[in-house]
Amino acid sequence: MTGPVSLVVAISSRALFDLDASHRVFEQEGVEAYCRYQIEREEELLEPGVAFPLVKKLLALNARIGDRGQVEVILLSRNSSDTGLRVLNSARHHGLDVSRAAFAGGSSPYRYVAAFGAHLFLSTDQSDVRLALEAGCAAATILPSRVTTRTTDDDGPxxxxxxxxxxxxxxxxxxxxxxxxxxxxxxxxxxxxxxxxxxxxxxxxxxxxxxxxxxxxxxxxxxxxxxxxxxxxxxxxxxxxxxxxxxxxxxxxxxxxxxxxxxxxxxxxxxxxxxxxxxxxxxxxxxxxxxxxxxxxxxx
CATH class of the missing domain: 3.40.50.1000 (HAD superfamily/HAD-like)
Incomplete structure (x- = not known):
């Protein structure tokens, strides 16, 4: 190796955390109600979403890698910074070392995938995923699942x-x-x-x-x-x-x-x-x- 290696994964807030209740507010009552809902609950911690165990394991790789490289997870979200505060608070509570984020204020955040040098983009929004794929980045739509309820091998590879x-x-x-x-x-x-x-x-x-x-x-x-x-x-x-x-x-x-x-x-x-x-x-x-x-x- 000529220098430290890196693996950068960008992920949407709905893939990382369970935001189903919040999303229902958005769909049924609109943007303003959604913003109020999130701000009023910004100290209420979000439960893990489908991709949470994956992100936890990705970040845990850093302890094994040491100064030879880094795995980084970046949050890309359609939220505003105000409504995104709840997501960052939840990440910190759950011990996820997520220090970089882009809150696109209602727009698709896919354009920041390349800017952050991400090797992979995960989202629950297929339109964002398609845009990222068309821009040349590996991307996938995270599907609803019950896998977060199963026992995971946190210590395994x-x-x-x-x-x-x-x-x-x-x-x-x-x-x-x-x-x-x-x-x-x-x-x-x-x-x-x-x-x-x-x-x-x-x-x-x-x-x-x-x-x-x-x-x-x-x-x-x-x-x-x-x-x-x-x-x-x-x-x-x-x-x-x-x-x-x-x-x-x-x-x-x-x-x-x-x-x-x-x-x-x-x-x-x-x-x-x-x-x-x-x-x-x-x-x-x-x-x-x-x-x-x-x-x-x-x-x-």
Whole structure:
């Protein structure tokens, strides 16, 4: 390493904390009522949201990394600074070291993702996520889930799982599958096995993770990754060779050949899973925190 490494994750307030009651006020009574509601309750602490356990584990990596690098979580919010005070108070109470924030006063905060140098943006607002993806940043919509009620392994490694096509890789192969079917997809991928796939929106985030992992022996890393894909043989070879060409290590690779992913995500004990297809996300979100990546042919 030539210097300290960094991993920067930007997150919306609704992904980090449970703001469902506040959001109902906004939808039913409007902006002014919402502002009053938040200011009147700014000393009332918010409960953790779906992405809270993920953020807690991300920030805990700093104790292991030391002066070799830093993991930073930045709050990006449509709130004003007045209404955002409750969120920052809650973060401090819960022991989350969040020192940087952007309160966009009702506008989309996606334009600050690049300004902060974020490798990933997580939000509950799909329109903000799409704008971030179009701007070239890895981004996902955090889906409602019950995962915050389950017992989490706070002391275990942070486990991040990815789908392949249209997430880590481009959707070029997925387009063949949708247009011509499985036989044509397998034939095309077999013929192109030694030609690396083009990068998808999450390649940069995976590279940033790889830099953190490189600080530790593989058997003692506080961060583990998994590729969990519907691909099976013979289309697996192109994926393996693509990751090799990118010089990226994936700790676990599961080629499911079309099997449902939820049970495998649960077995991997993923802290979060990223997939471009809503059908996979809907099944996964009851077992693990799930980020839908609205990118590629599956999303119009």
């Amino acid at each position: 942070l486990r991040i799982a990815f789908d392949g096509d249209a997430v880590l890789f481009s959707d070029e192969a997925e387009r063949v599958f949708r247009a011509q079917g499985l036989a044509a997809f397998n034939a095309t991928e077999r013929a192109a096995a030694r030609s690396p796939l083009s990068a998808g929106p999450f390649k940069g985030f995976l590279l940033a993770i790889q830099q953190i992992q490189a600080l530790f022996p593989a058997q003692d890393s506080p961060l583990r990754t998994a590729l969990i894909t519907a691909r099976g043989a013979p289309s697996h070879e192109r994926v393996i060779r693509t990751l090799r060409a990118w010089d990226i290590r994936i700790d676990e690779a599961l080629f499911l050949g079309g099997l449902p992913k939820a049970a495998f995500l649960k077995a991997f004990a993923a802290d979060i899973f990223f997939d471009d297809q809503e059908v996979h996300c809907d099944a996964a979100r009851w077992h693990v925190a799930t980020g839908h990546v609205p990118h590629g042919v599956a999303n119009g």
